[in-house]
Amino acid sequence: MMVATAAQFQQLPYDRQQLYFNHYATYLNQRWHENYSVELYRLDSFYCELWLEQECGQRQQFIA
Numbered sequence: 001m002m003v004a005t006a007a008q009f010q011q012l013p014y015d016r017q018q019l020y021f022n023h024y025a026t027y028l029n030q031r032w033h034e035n036y037s038v039e040l041y042r043l044d045s046f047y048c049e050l051w052l053e054q055e056c057g058q059r060q061q062f063i064a
Helices: 006-011 013-025
Strands: 026-033 036-043 045-055 060-064
Touching: 006 045, 013 036, 013 060
Parallel strands: none
Antiparallel strands: 026 036, 036 045, 045 060
8 A cells, every 4th residue: 555645645544544654654753732742754755743642542643
């Protein structure tokens, strides 16, 4: 499964995003925004942020 653009990645169901992310992501950096840890990754031809809520243990969110 290859995804060429951020728009194609965003259209995938969450479980497919997670599989693609786990296979192709390269970690670049991390920052904090309020109570979220925001990690920046490169996925082939686009970048993706992984938002991890620290207090409630919500499911992580991918933003490409």
